[in-house]
Amino acid sequence: MKVALLGLFQSGKSTLLASLCSKRVPAVSTTIIEEIVPVPDERIDWLTEQYKPEKKTYATIDCLDLPGFNFTDEHGRTVARRLINQIRTVDLLVLVVRAFENPEIPPYRNTVDPARDLTELRTELLLSDLELVTTRIEKLEKQILKPTKTQPHDKAELALHKKLQETIEAEKPISAAIETEAEREMIKSLGFLTLKPIVVAINIGENQIDKKFDFPGVMDCTAEVITICAKLEYEIAQLDVASRKEFMADLGLTELAAGKFVKSCYKTLGLISFLTTGSDEVRAWPIRQGTVALDAAGKVHSDIKRGFIRAETFAYDDLKKFGDEKALKAAGKIRLEGKDYIVKDGDVINFRFNV
Ligand SMILES: Nc1nc2c(ncn2[C@@H]2O[C@H](COP(=O)(O)OP(=O)(O)OP(=O)(O)O)[C@@H](O)[C@H]2O)c(=O)[nH]1
Numbered sequence: 001m002k003v004a005l006l007g008l009f010q011s012g013k014s015t016l017l018a019s020l021c022s023k024r025v026p027a028v029s030t031t032i033i034e035e036i037v038p039v040p041d042e043r044i045d046w047l048t049e050q051y052k053p054e055k056k057t058y059a060t061i062d063c064l065d066l067p068g069f070n071f072t073d074e075h076g077r078t079v080a081r082r083l084i085n086q087i088r089t090v091d092l093l094v095l096v097v098r099a100f101e102n103p104e105i106p107p108y109r110n111t112v113d114p115a116r117d118l119t120e121l122r123t124e125l126l127l128s129d130l131e132l133v134t135t136r137i138e139k140l141e142k143q144i145l146k147p148t149k150t151q152p153h154d155k156a157e158l159a160l161h162k163k164l165q166e167t168i169e170a171e172k173p174i175s176a177a178i179e180t181e182a183e184r185e186m187i188k189s190l191g192f193l194t195l196k197p198i199v200v201a202i203n204i205g206e207n208q209i210d211k212k213f214d215f216p217g218v219m220d221c222t223a224e225v226i227t228i229c230a231k232l233e234y235e236i237a238q239l240d241v242a243s244r245k246e247f248m249a250d251l252g253l254t255e256l257a258a259g260k261f262v263k264s265c266y267k268t269l270g271l272i273s274f275l276t277t278g279s280d281e282v283r284a285w286p287i288r289q290g291t292v293a294l295d296a297a298g299k300v301h302s303d304i305k306r307g308f309i310r311a312e313t314f315a316y317d318d319l320k321k322f323g324d325e326k327a328l329k330a331a332g333k334i335r336l337e338g339k340d341y342i343v344k345d346g347d348v349i350n351f352r353f354n355v
């Protein structure tokens with residue numbers, strides 16, 4: 001599962017990513033950088049205290065950090081367009097928008113204006129999808145003239161693309177036009193950007209923590225808007241655990257915004273975690289919502305899937321309530337699930353298998 005962080009230049013994308021994976025912020029980069037970001041999970045922390053494993057492993061998501069866009073000149077637009085075409089296979093877009101004031105960092109078009117920046121980004125995504133639709137229409141219009149086996153399918157696809165073209169010309173995202181699973185399937189491989197889920201991250205200054213941002217009419221209501229102070233989050237992420245706790249307590253924080261942000265991306269991607277425990281490792285495994293036990297077993301190891309017998313399962317919340325596995329067993333809270341069982345978020349699973 002891949003997430004792309006994109007935005008105008010110097011909006012704080014790299015600082016945000018650095019705070020998510022406790023890395024140093026790279027100097028300005030001209031290429032896309034990929035980092036693996038752990039998904040904070042208090043369940044893993046609690047299970048680690050209980051089972052004292054040799055290691056603990058959080059679920060992760062892959063994040064791409066794009067060089068900042070600059071639409072103020074032709075060269076900038078060309079570079080941005082090339083970059084945008086490289087992220088057509090990602091699963092989620094995060095638009096990072098600057099709201100912080102910082103006299104040392106000259107703002108885009110000389111003013112800090114998150115609503116304008118968001119409008120420019122959105123327009124660019126729409127334009128790049130329009131280009132893709134138009135090319136596809138030209139190709140299909142030629143193709144349907146040939147009496148091939150695919151002709152009926154090509155005609156249906158052409159009609160769909162004409163509908164998409166109208167939608168984008170009315171400045172609406174492609175997601176607004178897709179009505180059925182069959183339509184979605186038909187255009188899946190093209191990687192339309194405005195079909196992807198979008199999270200808007202407003203990068204606020206240290207003095208704007210309580211400020212609310214609202215963008216009526218700019219983004220469709222399905223996009224989640226979160227505010228985060230990337231610089232502050234980055235500084236906190238650099239501290240050792242003890243100072244971090246103290247610092248957060250002083251600010252009255254129980255959780256970092258960066259952690260909440262990653263969790264919300266994870267959820268938007270349709271991911272949940274099942275958990276495994278043992279003396280060697282306590283681990284969270286990312287799976288899509290709706291995954292059955294047999295496929296979950298395959299995530300851990302292909303042998304476990306091949307020799308699957310049963311999934312010995314209990315809920316993390318029950319374990320916390322009852323204290324330990326012995327008490328859970330006595331209370332009849334440990335279940336033996338078959339291969340078609342739909343795994344739930346927070347299931348602690350021990351796969352029984354035989355190869
Ligand atoms: N005051 C303040 N400065 C910030 C904040 N976030 C980022 N900055 C500063 O803005 C500058 C740009 O931050 P980056 O994270 O490099 O921005 P970027 O979007 O990755 O930049 P490009 O990749 O060049 O487009 C850095 O000097 C940051 O320290 C913030 O919340 N407050």
Ligand SMILES: [Mg+2]
Pocket residue numbers: 013014015028029065066067068
């Ligand atoms: Mg950067």
